[in-house]
Each structure stands twice: as structure tokens, then as C-alpha cells.
Amino acid sequence: MKRLVTKRLVTMILSLSLTTPLAVHAEEAKHMLDASTLDNVRKVAPSLEKYAQGPLTDLWRRPDLAPRDRSIVTLAALIARNQARDLPPELERALDNGVKPREISEIITHLAFYAGWPNARTAAAAAKDVFARRNIGVDQLPAASPPPLPLNEAAEADRVNRVGQQFGATFPGIVQYTTDVLFRDLWLRPDLAPRDRSLVTVSALVAAGQVAQVPYHLGRAMDNGLTQEQAAEAIAHLAFYAGWPNAFSALPVAKDVFEKRPK
Amino acid sequence: MKRLVTKRLVTMILSLSLTTPLAVHAEEAKHMLDASTLDNVRKVAPSLEKYAQGPLTDLWRRPDLAPRDRSIVTLAALIARNQARDLPPELERALDNGVKPREISEIITHLAFYAGWPNARTAAAAAKDVFARRNIGVDQLPAASPPPLPLNEAAEADRVNRVGQQFGATFPGIVQYTTDVLFRDLWLRPDLAPRDRSLVTVSALVAAGQVAQVPYHLGRAMDNGLTQEQAAEAIAHLAFYAGWPNAFSALPVAKDVFEKRPK
Amino acid sequence: MKRLVTKRLVTMILSLSLTTPLAVHAEEAKHMLDASTLDNVRKVAPSLEKYAQGPLTDLWRRPDLAPRDRSIVTLAALIARNQARDLPPELERALDNGVKPREISEIITHLAFYAGWPNARTAAAAAKDVFARRNIGVDQLPAASPPPLPLNEAAEADRVNRVGQQFGATFPGIVQYTTDVLFRDLWLRPDLAPRDRSLVTVSALVAAGQVAQVPYHLGRAMDNGLTQEQAAEAIAHLAFYAGWPNAFSALPVAKDVFEKRPK
Numbered sequence A, B, C: 001m002k003r004l005v006t007k008r009l010v011t012m013i014l015s016l017s018l019t020t021p022l023a024v025h026a027e028e029a030k031h032m033l034d035a036s037t038l039d040n041v042r043k044v045a046p047s048l049e050k051y052a053q054g055p056l057t058d059l060w061r062r063p064d065l066a067p068r069d070r071s072i073v074t075l076a077a078l079i080a081r082n083q084a085r086d087l088p089p090e091l092e093r094a095l096d097n098g099v100k101p102r103e104i105s106e107i108i109t110h111l112a113f114y115a116g117w118p119n120a121r122t123a124a125a126a127a128k129d130v131f132a133r134r135n136i137g138v139d140q141l142p143a144a145s146p147p148p149l150p151l152n153e154a155a156e157a158d159r160v161n162r163v164g165q166q167f168g169a170t171f172p173g174i175v176q177y178t179t180d181v182l183f184r185d186l187w188l189r190p191d192l193a194p195r196d197r198s199l200v201t202v203s204a205l206v207a208a209g210q211v212a213q214v215p216y217h218l219g220r221a222m223d224n225g226l227t228q229e230q231a232a233e234a235i236a237h238l239a240f241y242a243g244w245p246n247a248f249s250a251l252p253v254a255k256d257v258f259e260k261r262p263k
Helices: A002-017 A021-032 A035-044 A046-053 A055-059 A067-080 A084-096 A101-114 A117-133 A153-168 A172-183 A194-207 A211-223 A228-242 A244-260 B002-017 B021-032 B035-044 B046-059 B067-080 B084-096 B101-114 B117-133 B153-168 B172-183 B194-207 B211-223 B228-242 B244-260 C002-017 C021-032 C035-044 C046-053 C055-059 C067-080 C084-096 C101-114 C117-133 C153-168 C172-183 C194-207 C211-223 C228-242 C244-260
Strands: none
Touching: A035 A046, A035 B101, A035 B117, A046 A055, A046 B101, A055 A228, A055 B172, A067 A084, A067 A101, A067 A117, A067 A194, A067 A228, A084 A101, A084 A117, A084 B117, A101 A117, A101 A194, A101 C035, A101 C046, A101 C244, A117 C035, A117 C084, A117 C228, A153 A172, A153 C244, A172 C055, A172 C228, A172 C244, A194 A211, A194 A228, A194 A244, A211 A228, A211 A244, A211 C244, A228 A244, A228 B117, A228 B172, A244 B101, A244 B153, A244 B172, A244 B211, B035 B046, B035 C101, B035 C117, B046 B228, B046 C101, B046 C117, B046 C172, B067 B084, B067 B101, B067 B117, B067 B194, B067 B228, B084 B101, B084 B117, B084 C117, B101 B117, B101 B194, B153 B172, B194 B211, B194 B228, B194 B244, B211 B228, B211 B244, B228 B244, B228 C117, B228 C172, B244 C101, B244 C153, B244 C172, B244 C211, C035 C046, C046 C055, C055 C228, C067 C084, C067 C101, C067 C117, C067 C194, C067 C228, C084 C101, C084 C117, C101 C117, C101 C194, C153 C172, C194 C211, C194 C228, C194 C244, C211 C228, C211 C244, C228 C244
16 A cells, blocks of 8 residues: 555656656657667667766756767767767757758768768768758758858968878879868868858767877867857767767867967 | 599588587587678688688687687677677577676676767667567666765876876866766676776777777786786787688787786 | 849850860769759858869869879778778779779779778778679789799898887887788789879878878889879868878978988
8 A cells, every 4th residue: 555655656757757857858868769769779778878967968958068069969970970870869959959951961971071971871861861851952952052251361371281291293183182072171061150160070089089180170160250168169079979089088088179269 | 423422422521520619619619600600701702611610619619718708809899890790690699608698788888978868779689689589677776876886086086196297177077977987886786897897998998999098097907917818819809700801900009008007 | 034044054064064175064064963962062051062072072183193093093092991881982983093993903902901901891892882783803812822922132132121220129019910920921912003002092191191101102102103292182172081180291201201302
């Protein structure tokens, strides 16, 4: 009898908690664990559910990086690591968090170059289904060749000069493509702000363990308006989505970039 | 006529070989090449069958690392590299080799943090099916929040101090998570022995090419009871499952760890 | 009215361009974007189609690396990164570009060791279907144990001595396997020329970001006949298929190899 009462009490508390603040919590947690994943987790590793409802849910609410930025970081990590399985729910969450369809389109195009064409193809397949479910038509997508943003001629001349001196004679092909296709075309596409494009790039580099390319792109990201606090929080976010080792390997490199920037 | 006799002789020899020691060999080789893979291999690269029945089968019998440990190393490599296709047969082999369901559960939870949440989700999906086929119920899984193992306060204080001094001011988020969620929670979960948890971590790092994190974790693994011979043999094992380059890149780093340890 | 005329003019020009040189262009572009990918791209990122028909199509026509070599580089990158989705169309293109079935078979076997067995299994599954569609039977495949190519005894003795001194005492298992299974067996298989085997190895290393192993294997590739210009162009090719960061991380390492070679 006592046990029955306790059971009813528990049920009552649970149903209450589902209609008050915790309901929001549960709503958010759906992004961490969709129905089929939740079933897998309960039948294999119940602790994953605990961590998903604890630190992983809290992570998205931390103030140092907006939910929209967190979605950009997460998409970049998933595409860079070619994790098709997790893309659909994270694309849904990105749209919920205010990332525009045209921005998602540009993130995929950008990562064709920064993570490889096959990764972009995988991402396009996932996005097509999500866009279809939401009735997002081609009118909401960027044009193939829109008028470009203005080029920072001085910074680009400096980059061309530096890379040209180091690699131009030995690797003429990639050096020319880098100028023509990347920095005088891709980076000037207007449907993703340069700051966001940099956030995508740095996130993809950290997620794929490519720390050698972090100094240039993190400096560029900060030139484009990413703050040091946002960069640090993006790395904390990536610890969850690309694993602690990739995040920790980025720490000394990012710290060095922060310290060397003119104050 | 002569040809017919030869054919019969070959058939006889083959059937003999399947009922004597080589039968065991064939039984073991099934883990290397399940039926559908064997068909692929025979129609594409017959040499792969030769190597699977030769060095790859012999590898699992080498005395420096027990079959159970080899299964732990293999699962860690597959999850770290997100190789869903190979997980089911290796999960089956792990259970055959004495890895407990609760240990597999913990390996997956551990790698949510050390290889990224998407990798853990992929692994949970594969494990759910294998567990279902073997009637492994939730009663055989670890609790979400079991009583923790005792903390080595001195070692943890030393780690907190070292990481805090280097990164605490610049990266407060990840540094706090590392203490609260990893070293004061995840690492104290009792259903995977610290030595095995370390073996999972080091294997995942080597398999993913994250050598910068190997020195700390290999030292910790040896503090937790992994011998130098086992560590060396785990790297040899990983050469087959994560490729020779990842194994060779780990050699100078591991050698340095071995040489610097107090005798 | 004027608008209608313009529209008709555009239609006319487009249909003309599809029956003249641009038709060839379109035929080639099918390799970049098969029908289902093209649909994804048009509904998600129209700019990807522009880049596929522009720089990505031009890439394959650049004279510094033959289409056959580009297919070898591309297959190595896809297998090293375990990108099953893109393998079928690239296997088709490789056969169109003159890569023989027996060479594809050997590339897969080679990468079982240089990218890990799970990657080779994924590739074998994809190749089986492509071979079946083209009626490529086992008579076109290499034998499991063909007579080996002659061994360069001096170079191998030098390698054994160097690796043995550095790692033999600490890592006897992997050092022995490296000699017996790789350099005295795999590398001597005759159905893939040593120069092509080296091109596969270097491409896989660059594509997987394993630059620490590039110096030895790039030197070996050039000993086996790969020219500096071909190596440089292979890296430019890999920028598209494995992402710019992997290519750029390889540049200083490759440049150093080039500069240190005896002229």
C-alpha cells in the first residue's frame, strides 16, 4: 500500500515536472536524443541519457556562445567528420536556432573546400530531406554566383605574397586555386557573414584535428569579429561533439594566437 | 580422368583440413571475414582472404595481449573512427572474448567524451541490435549513476593544478567540464576498471591519430596497471585495425613515455 | 515581350552548348555530380554545381597529372577516409580512366594495411557491385599469392636497420610485421606498379592528415618514379577531395622532401 502511494507520488511529481520548467528541458533534450537514439541509449548505456540531460543540455544554454553559433559550430563539426547519421536532427535544431537556409547552404559549399567534396555531398543529401520537410524552396537558397562582398585588398595581397613566397614556385596549382577559387570567390560569397564563415572554418579544423591550420584561420576569425570568449567557448562546445582530445589539442594553439594578437 | 582424380584429391584434402586444427582456424577466421565480406573479398581482392587467415588471425593469438584486451582495443578503434559497418561482428567477438555487456556499455559512454557524442550514438545503435540478439537485458547494464570508485585525490589535485595554470584563465568552460564531468564522474564509474578505461582511451587516441594526447593518457594507463609490453602490443594490434601510419606515428611518442617513467 | 525573347535566346544558347564542346564537359561533369547528387545540390547548394562544372571539372584536365593517376589519388583518398558513398562513381571513373580491375583490387589490399582493415572491407563491398555491373570476373583479379617482384635488398636492409635500431627492442611485434607482411610481401605484389603503390600510399597519408609519415613515403615514391611535379599536382588534387587543410598541411613537409633530395 505504501509502495503504491509512493508510486503515485512519483508519477504526480513527474507529470508536474513535465509541465513546468523541466518541460522546456525535455523539449530541448529531444535534440540530444531523438526517439530512436533514446531507445538505443536506454538499452545499451543509460548513463548517456543522464549526461545528455545534464551537461550536454546545459552546454547549449551557456551564455558565452549563442545557440545559433553553437548550431553553426555543431554543423561544421559533423560535416567535417562526415557524420551523416547525426546531421538531420542537428540541421533541424540549426533552423530552430535561427540559422537561415541560405546560411546552411553556404556552410555546406564552404566545407566542400575545407573538408572535401565528399563531405559536402553527404551534407547536401541530408539537408535536402530536411529542407523538403520544412517546405524550404530554392527561392530561399543563395544564387550560384551572387555579387561578391568587397575584398580586403591589403590583407589579401599580404596573404598572396606570404603563401606565394613559401609555396608558389613548388606548388603552383594549389596556390593559384587558393587565390582564385577560395579567397577571391568562396570567401566573398555574401550569404554567410565572414565572421560566421570563419567560425565554420575554425570549428571544422578543430573537429578534424587539423591544428596546423588553426593559427591563420583563428586570427582571421578574430579579424572578422569573433571574440576570444566565443572562440574559447566554441572549443568547449567541440569537446562534446568532436571529442575531448581534439579540443585539448587546440588549446595551446588557440592560447598562442590569443596572446600574440595586438591588444 | 587424371583431372577428375586430382579434383577429388583436392576435395578430400580440403574436407580433411576442415575437420582438424584448421577447422578451429576457420572458426576464428569468421570474425575476420563474415559471409558477406568473404563474398566481397573473393570477388574483389582474394589476397585479403589470405592475409585475414594468415597474419590477421595470428595477431589475435599472440601472447602479449589477451583476446579480451584485443577486443577492447578493437572496439575503441572502431568507435573512435566511427566505423559502424564493422561494429556488429566485433561486438559479437568482444562478448565471446569475455568483455561483459556492462563493460561494452561503459566503453561507449566513455568514448562519447573521448571520441565525440555522434560516435557514441552510432555505437549504441549497433550494440542495441547485438544485445537484443543475445537477450542481454537492462539488468546487465550499469546504472546511470552508480556509487563512484574512490578518487586518487593527490593525482587529481596535481592534474587540476597543472591544467588550471596552463588553461584555466583562458578556457574556463572546458577546464571546469574536464574536472566535473570527466575526472570526478566519468573516470570513477565502477563498471569498467580504470586500467581498461585507460586502454580504451589510449587505443582511441592512437586510432584517431591524436598523438598529442598520448603522453598523458599512456602514463595514466601504466599507473592504472597496463604494462609496457601490453601497450606495445596494443599498438601492433592497432596497426591492423586503424592502419600502419597511425601505429607508426605513435611509436616515438610511446617510446618516450616508456623511457621517462621511473623504473 | 523583350523578356520572353531573352528567355528564348537563353534556351537556344543552352541547347546549342549542350551539343557542342560543352556536351563533352557535361559528360565529364556527370562524374562530379551523379543524378541523385545533382538533385541534392540543386535543392540545397546551387553553387556546388557551379564549382563542380568549373574548377572541379578543370582539375581533372590539368596536364601535370594524368586522369588515370588522378583516379588512383581519388580512390586512395576516399578509401583512407572511409567514404563509402562516393566510392561507386569514382570506381566507375577509375575504370573509365584506365585503372585496371587488378590494380583496383591491389589498391584495396594495400590500404587494408595503410588505412586499416575496416576501410578495405568498405571498399571491397563497393567494388564488388561495380565489378558485377561491368562483368569483371575473378579471372581479371590478382592471385592471392603471385610470384613477387624482386626486392631491392640494399634499400630494405637500410630500412630494417634504421627502424630496428629505433623501435626494434621496444616494439618487436609491429617491427617484425612491418618487415614480413609489408615490405617483403605486400610491396612486392606485382599487380600494382611500385610507383602507383607509392602514389596510393602518399595520397592516403595526405588525405588522412598523417603528415608524420609523408617524408619516408614521398621519398620512396620519388625513388619509385613519381616526379616532383606529379607529387605537387597530386596534393592540389587532394585539396578538392580531402579538403584544403589536409593539402596545406602537406605542403611544408613535401617541400622539405623535395629540397633534401640529391639532384
